[in-house]
Amino acid sequence: MFSIGELSKRTKVKVPTIRYYEEMGLLPEAERTSGNQRRYDIAGLERLSFIRHARDLGFSIEAISSLIELQDHPDRSCEAATDIASSQLTNVRTKIRRLKTLERELSRISKGCNGEGVSEDCYVLASLADHNLCDGEHQKP
Amino acid sequence: MFSIGELSKRTKVKVPTIRYYEEMGLLPEAERTSGNQRRYDIAGLERLSFIRHARDLGFSIEAISSLIELQDHPDRSCEAATDIASSQLTNVRTKIRRLKTLERELSRISKGCNGEGVSEDCYVLASLADHNLCDGEHQKP
DNA sequence: TATACAATCTCTAGTAGCTAGAGGTTCAAG
DNA sequence: CTTGAACCTCTAGCTACTAGAGATTGTATA
Incomplete structure (x- = not known):
């Protein structure tokens, strides 16, 4: 059995995040010492590793709930x-x-000005002001 | 001079979002009618278009503040x-x-199970549980 | 002109996934 | 037995909005 700090070190998940996961129901309520501190075993470690791995892959908390x-x-x-x-x-x-669409557009805009002039003549600012200077549409990222 | 609803329609920015931008200082405080409703002119429209365009390109509110x-x-x-x-x-x-790293990994994991078995044998779940089944490291997205 | 009703107003609270801090308690080494 | 790091709970804050309550205003139609 080990403490939340130890668990944190081993999984590289921050202590408050572990508590947050417990609150969200991703982790079962941990056992406690007589002094009310959380204690974990290997099962807890494995579950948290699972969660971290899934988060690293971009799964939402909700999705992870279902997976668990x-x-x-x-x-x-x-x-x-x-x-x-x-x-x-x-x-x-x-x-x-x-993001690739954004990248193309940003790269094109960025190249339009070397930053040596004044803002009145800046192609970056002009592009943002006037959508017509854009190649195509962009959606929110 | 036109209303916030009209501005919203023309810029495709939602009404509460316009008010939020004003509160954040991206838009100057709008003129008001005697009955306290906001009225905008072409300058307001242009500034909001600028903001929307920048947001679409992923710039943060803070960055947009500086640009403005x-x-x-x-x-x-x-x-x-x-x-x-x-x-x-x-x-x-x-x-x-x-995201490309994630894509490779997710695609590999996804292919590992057709969803026809039981969860005990599921390669998706196994991969999440055991990082060793992964090709490489992944960072948070 | 009266009425109806859509649009507007302000304010508060909620979203995701944490992170930071206050103020207090417990554990473990020396 | 002391000390100090680690732990506890609770609240608030972050980004960029979105949703809703309850009240007021603007405007089209009768």
């Missing part, structure tokens, strides 16, 4: 899990596509 | 503006790089 729910029921169909993963993949791909 | 500050002083050097734009470009490129 499935993990806790080894006999259930894993269709939901593959659905969550593939929709996350779709999310990521959508974001990449949008 | 420069826009209001046509005689100042525009170095800050080009700096902001290029650091935004760097941001975007960093995000793309990270």
